[in-house]
Amino acid sequence: MIKQGTTNLTRIRAGSAGLLLNAGIACCVCAGVSNFAAMANQAISQPATSRPTEAASTSPSLQQDIADHYELVIGDNTAQARRLGATKLLELGTAEAVARLVDVLRTNSPARLPARMAVCEAMAGRENPPPILLDALIACLGDKSPGMAEALSRALRRFDTALAVERLRPLASDSEAALERRLAAIAALGEAGDDIRAVAALATLMEGTSPTIQAAALNAFSAATGVRHESASAAMTWWSRHSTLTGTQWLWRVNEARREQVRRLQTIRGDLNRRVVQLSREAYLATSEGDRAEKLLSFLGDDLPPVRSLGLELINDLITDRKDIDGDAKTRVVELLGDTDAVVRQKAATIAGELRLAGALNRLLDALAAEAVPDVRIAQVAALGRLDDPAAVPALISRLTDDALVVVGEAAQALGNLARKRPDAGPAPEAIVTAMLERYGRLRPIDEDVREKFIQAMARVGEETFRLEFRRATAPTESLRIRRAAISALAAFGDVASADDARGLLKSQEMEIRQAAVETLGKCGRRLEDLAALTPHLYARSEADAAVREQAWRAYLAISERIPAPEVFRLATEFGRTGDKTDHQRSVDLLRSIRVVEARFESLPSSQRFDVLSQLADGLAVLGDHVGAATSLEQAAALRETTDPAEAVALLARGLSARLVALEDGAAIEKSMQLSRRMEGVATQALAAFADVVLKEAGKRADQAADAQGFGAVVSLLDSAATLLKDAERETNTSAIRKRAMTRRGEIIQELLADYLLDGEGEARIIAFGPEPVIPPLASLLEPREAGSTDRPALRAPTARSELRLVNLARKLVPAWQGLDAAANDADRAAALNELRSLASQLEAGKAPPERM
Structure with missing residues (x-):
């Protein structure tokens, strides 16, 4: 808008x-x-x-x-x-x-x-836009944002060609400029081919420059002249015959009409290729699974590069879906590493790396040696890094001097992958370490992308020689990006020295630096002073950033796993005493970290193991993890079975209570009975304690129940514990709770029916109780009444409308009932209601007759 x-x-x-x-x-x-x-x-x-006018140019x-x-x-x-x-x-x-x-x-x-x-x-x-805009456009060259390159090209063509060539030529020839900008300037010179000076500038770039620049200049030269030249030497031979043409003669030869015609043809070809690819994709998807391998092979061998590219995309889809790939297709992928089309070569290299194709190494090395397109070299280098073959090392080291910095960075990553730290491997090859250090030292400060990739790669290698470079890169004079990468790289050593380095960076003003330092400390720290350094970063009063606080606690937990269990238990106890909810959770986390590692837990004395379990149970109960609390209580009870059976019974009773709160009724009661049989000498006391827990929970449920589900939970609990309650001689208590629950249920149903008579609300809640408790009070509302009757003081006699509502409700509860005629006399009404009660009883007993229409 x-x-x-x-x-x-x-x-x-x-x-x-x-x-x-x-x-x-x-x-x-x-x-x-x-x-x-x-x-x-x-x-x-x-x-x-x-x-x-100038005077008007400043008007409001x-x-x-x-x-x-x-x-x-x-x-x-x-x-x-x-x-x-x-x-x-x-x-x-x-x-x-x-x-x-x-x-x-x-x-x-x-x-x-x-x-x-x-x-x-x-x-x-x-x-002819204002010339000052030409410099702004040239400054944008090399921008890889979607659509920007085409938009810049169209805009540049509107300027005076001679002026544009004059401004583009220095950038294209500047060896210190970024490669992407030079390549864009060369492409723009190719678009300016109606000026012979642009072609002359391109000709100079085909001699004495890097392979990438020569290849780009050759392509632009071909575009400018309208003649496809197979090599730089062929282009220079052609140029020697045409370089003496006048400007007019040149324009006559290379004119705008020819270029527009070529562009139209290219557009048409692109559209046709897209249509072919779309139809081919649809044909593949319409092919049965069993025949798709053959169809895929046909795509990989097609004459059209876009169709071959489609075949590789389909293989990538198979990789994503974790599906098997035919051996013939893998062989074809290796062959496509040397394809004539750059896009196909790039995709083939990527897939060869993803699949780690054993036969791809030599093909990749040959293709890389001859490749002129940087994006393809990036894919080839990455694939070599994934093959895990030391034979690729020399080629990758040579790519550290590639004229495209993006390739240099990818080569560093690939070498880092090949020489990465592994438990079963020795030190990294000296050639890799030396080459990476030497090339990293020659990178400029502005080459941040590549420097970051080098740091990451060197961290994977983890060679001690790299530590000094990482420390240098953490200096405040470096950019935030490089400092973060270097701090993270220090974690590769995993030692006390790196922990000390990280601790020294925790007071940085930049949140990103503190977060990186906290993460590294978590990976390397193993001392109480490391935990002490992290503690201020757990609290908002001393650490403003929430992300740093969260990372600090993860680091704290990681370090605590490397510290003796008694010290961790002490720290957990201290967290649990602060009264802070978050600290309570931290206390539980630390106690869990002790408990989950069996060897670590068993290293504690028995009394301390008991304390860990007891505190863990209390903490989990507060957090609402009643099952976890019950488990800890049962484990604590096992430590007291022989030394203090009475306490063991009390702990098991608490565990049963926790499981009942979690509604694990049947399993909890069965487990309690098994435990009671195992406890020699206190079995009777255990049964009594467990029975009292069940009765207490049942009474609480009965008092709190407000719907059918709540009362069902009371009945379910008492039914599950019937044997336990009988063995403990608690039948009288059980009957009393059942009666209390049923009385309360009847009262709630009466209240619901009263509301239902008035407004029709709550029908679903009433039906949920079922026919057995609902039909008797409902039928009593429909019975014949003499004027002045007082047997229903809480409910007035239903109106005709509310009576119809009750009849419909009764039929939903007892579908076999025929209903009640509003004009029925007292005898017919009583008979119909007796039938309703009878049918309801049969439903409860599972003897319901077929439904009447």
Whole structure:
């Protein structure tokens, strides 16, 4: 949506362009369709007003126009609205308006991508935009945001070719510039092939430059000349015959019409390829599972690169779905490592690495040696790293000097993977360590992506030689990204020295540094002072960031596992005494960490084991983990069976109570009876204690029950414990609780029926009780009554409407009942109600007759 403040402005200013566009369309009818696009573009590009004078350029209205158009460009608007805003700024043409466009282009962030593309599209629709915008566009070269490269290319073509070539040539030739920017500048020179000086610049780049630059220059040279040259030498031979042409002669030879024709053909070919791929995919999915392997092989051997690429994508889908891949398909993947198409080579290398194809090593090495495309080299290097074959080491070391830094970083990662620390392996090969250190030392501070990859790779190797580099990289003068990577890398050593390094960084002002230091300390710490250093970071009063606090507790737990159990028990006790809920959870976590490792738990004296279990049970009960609490109580009781049987019984009774709270009635009672039989000398006391626990829980449930489920829980508990209660001679108590529960149930049903008579609410709750407890009071409400009867003082005699409601409710409870005629006399009414009671009794006894219609 366009913001409200600029809506009217947009409507007014869009009007003139719309009129001109309509005029263009009208003319098109006479001039022919072929002229329509040019006329339409010309109409749109015409300014709605003349350029303001210098005196007017600072007027408040013009300033407001600039601000409004700028807001259209950068605001949360449609693509059309953003392009309109950029077009209007171009039409104004003042220094400030152009400066706003430059600002948009130079703000490189994902949020600004739509605005930047809108500016490029606006320039692509105008002839000779302000030259200052050319420098801003060139500064954007190398941006890999989706669609940005194409938008920049279209915009660059609108500038004077000679000027564009003059500005592009230094960037393309600058060996210190980023490779991505140089490649983009070379591609732009290829687009400027109507100027012979652009072709001359490309020719110079095909000699004495790196393989990547030569390959890019050759491709751009072919595009500029319209002739496909197989090699740089062939291109230079061709150039020697044409370099003396005049500008006019060159334009005659290489003209815009030819380029447009080529572009159209490329577009058509791309569309056709996409259609072929889509149809091929649909055909594959329509093929039965048993025949898909053959279909896949046909794709991998197809003449069209996009279809071969589709075949590799389908193999990737099989990998994702963890499905088997045919051996012939794997063989074909290896063959495709040397394919003529770069996309196919890249995907084949990725899949070869994913599958760790044993036969891929030599093919990958050969392909890597000949590869000119950096993105493909990245995939090839990554695949070599995944093959886990030392034979790949020399090739990977050589890639540390690749002219594309992204390849260098991937080579470091691959070497780190090959030489990673493993329990069954010795020290890393000296050649790898030396090569990585030497190349890392030559990286520039601005090469953060690659430096980070080197640090990560060296951490995987874990060679002591790297420690000094990691420590240097934690210096405050380094970027936040590099410092975090270096701190994390120190954890690879897992020793006290790294823990000391991490502790020294816990007071950093940057949250990210503290978090990385906490994580490393958790991996390396093994002393009480390490825990003491973490403690302030557990509390909001001394650590403001919640993520750091959470990480600090994870680190605390990890370190506690390396500290003697008695010390951990002491710390758990201290946490449990603070009264803080979070500290209570921490106490439980520490106690659990002792209990889950059997050898560690058994290393404690018996009395301390008992204390651990007792405190753990109390803590879990507070946290609502009643089953866990019961388990701990039962384990504590086992430690007291011989030394203090009475206490053991008391602990088991508490455990039973906890399990009943968790509604584990049947299993809990069965387990309690088994335990009581095992306890010699106190079996009778155990039965009595368990029975008292059951009766107490049943009484509590009876008093708290408010629906059918609650009363069902009372009955279920008493039924499950019938044998236990009988053995403990608690039948009288049991009967009393049953009677109390049934009385309370009847009262609740009466209350529900009373409410139901008034408003019809609560039907589902009533039906949930079933017919046995509901039908008697319901039938009593339908019985014949003499005036003044007082046997139902709480309920008034139902009205005809409420009586019908009760009859329908009764039929839902007892579907076989025929119902009650509202006009029935007293005798018929009594007979119908007796039938209702009888049918309800049969339902409860499981003898219900077939339902009547």
